[in-house]
Amino acid sequence: MLEKQITKEVCKFIKLRYPNVIFTVDTSGIRLTIGQATQMKALRSGRGIPDLLIFEPRGNHKGLFIEIKKDSPYKKNGELKKDKHLEEQSEMLCRLNRKGYVAFFCAGVDECLIAIKDYMEL
16 A cells, blocks of 8 residues: 555544544645745755644643654664665654654554554543
């Protein structure tokens, strides 16, 4: 399943299970013209914004942000795979965690749904 399909399934789940939760997805994966892409880049703080942004405080956390992946971004030994884009995303997730959000990678629909359920039950 492609990341965009995973994202659609996850959003459908949130709307059904948590209808009052405010959330959005990052639009950087959408195909745009060069001019549109340039405009959108100018409207961001930087690279690596997570795919799914759930603006729902729980416990001591301000919200849940998930970088959705088709497959795990980690090697079998637990290290992040060597990839500049993954490294940028990982750094952003760390920055968000330091600011009081819960932010991490999730691979596949099931992992995303479990993470969302766990967060919402805090």
